[in-house]
Amino acid sequence: MSANAGRAVVLTADIVGSQQIEDLPQRRDAVLKPLSRRHLAEARVLSRYTVTAWDEFQNVLSRPQELADVVWDLRLAFRPHIELKIGIGIGKVDTVPGPDTPLNEESGGEAFLRAREASDHLARARGKYTLRTAVRSGDPTLDRTLNLTYLLMDSLLSNLSDRQWETIAAYVATGRQEKAAERLKVSTSTVSRSLQRAFFWQLEDARQEIRRLLGDLHSTAQDS
DSSP, X not given: OOGGGTOEEEEEEEETTGGGOTTHHHHHHHHHHHHHXXXXXXXXXXXXXXXXXXXXXXXXXXXXXXXXXXXXXXXXXXXXXXXXXXXXXXXXXXXXOOTTOOOOTTOOXXXXXXXXXXXXXHHHOOSSSOOOEEEEOSOHHHHHHHHHHHHHHHHHHTXXXXXXXXXXXXXXXHSSHHHHHHHHTSOHHHHHHHHHHTTHHHHHHHHHHHHHHHHHHHHHHHHO
């Protein structure tokens, strides 16, 4: 579903501990600019990522089901050295950005408001565990499902070592454990063990379930 079909997904990402990161704008842009080009080329987003504050950026996704892959791509692109809090709002938007139109202060609608609400919740959250992803859609059942899934996924990701992140990145980039092993100069069995210990396959299954869930939401909205 495109954003003007009635249900858009707005993503707001905040860089954790930004005050302690040297050369933040340069490091942020070194990741964000090529990711913008790729996500536009893959039709996952409607515009390039817009920096809305020095440690925050936003975008509108092309379809709800792109959320699962976009969140994963962002985390994988910035980690292990930069961590993100990601607030997600699902709903209507006032205007639909084009590929060469950055978001600005005039961008509005319930999806933007809900993304801000989700981000504010992440900023205020205190408890037994660290929240890194929050969703607000206006649908309590959908919110419970997505927030619980992301809570469990983020809990697994929070325990990964730098080497496990590197192994995941090498595997995602090559698509084969043998190629990842060549890139990392280790054995294939080492890559296999590292992926298993990083709960990579469980994370992959969860990501695909989010994609299917939001794809069903997209189909239902188009049929109504």
